[in-house]
């Protein structure tokens with residue numbers, strides 16, 4: 001498709017190929033482009049050059065290195081290179097087309113949306129897809145994104161052209177969304193990733209869902225057997241609390257819940273409160289080690305409620321206490 005488009009545009013010579021990121025969804029076709037346009041030089045930063053040499057075996061003489069803030073003048077067009085380390089690899093950079101005020105933002109501000117529309121036409125849908133993109137790819141680098149967003153201030157931007165999803169001709173919508181996602185603010189929201197085998201854990205989840213709803217807290221149960229991990233990542237972007245819910249199986253936590261905890265730990269969301277609920281038959285030892293799986297998260301850990309068998313009587317009182325404790329903490333955070 002790239003070559004077909006170039007042919008249709010009548011491009012017979014390429015002098016410069018700007019590489020903003022060495023990950024192969026951005027760089028994989030560079031060897032083919034260099035083969036077809038052997039006079040082309042790859043313009044990039046030293047780190048990206050190293051990665052492209054390692055990952056794609058591009059010879060060193062094919063590169064032109066640029067520094068942070070350096071420009072490339074092409075007659076009436078000026079490209080300014082802006083390093084954006086750790087958004088989301090160490091070598092990532094953006095390119096600003098000075099005359100047209102277009103920011104080629106690479107993965108930054110991208111969305112998981114394949115569309116024939118060149119520009120955003122449905123802001124709500126695109127921001128949802130951009131939130132998923134942020135959650136899955138950018139969230140662990142929240143601190144770095146803050147610094148790189150600051151680098152944007154003072155630049156007039158008419159269009160943001162990310163490498164994924166449609167272009168933003170109203171850049172403020174995605175810049176403001178990012179500002180919110182990377183802020184320390186959380187919502188009055190609880191996410192409950194859960195798995196249930198024989199229905200006991202499901203009863204526990206349904207019970208706390210009703211209780212939180214009654215108390216005016218948004219609650220999102222996520223059945224890990226049915227939902228994809230990206231949905232969990234999205235909900236972790238701004239939820240205040242996560243409650244993992246698992247039955248006892250094979251000497252411990254259900255594998256899908258272990259996976260959810262591992263994933264959450266790797267994504268490092270700004271979640272404030274965490275706990276666990278679950279059901280066991282005769283063992284139960286091992287359910288309580290979930291806290292150790294989320295050691296990256298700076299959370300207020302609430303004592304889990306682990307129930308023997310199918311919940312009954314006193315068990316619901318314990319769940320009530322858990323819900324009340326979390327509600328009070330949400331109040332303490334100024335969320336309600």
Ligand code: FEO
Pocket residue numbers: 021023025026088107163164
């Ligand atoms: Fe970091 Fe679009 O790949």
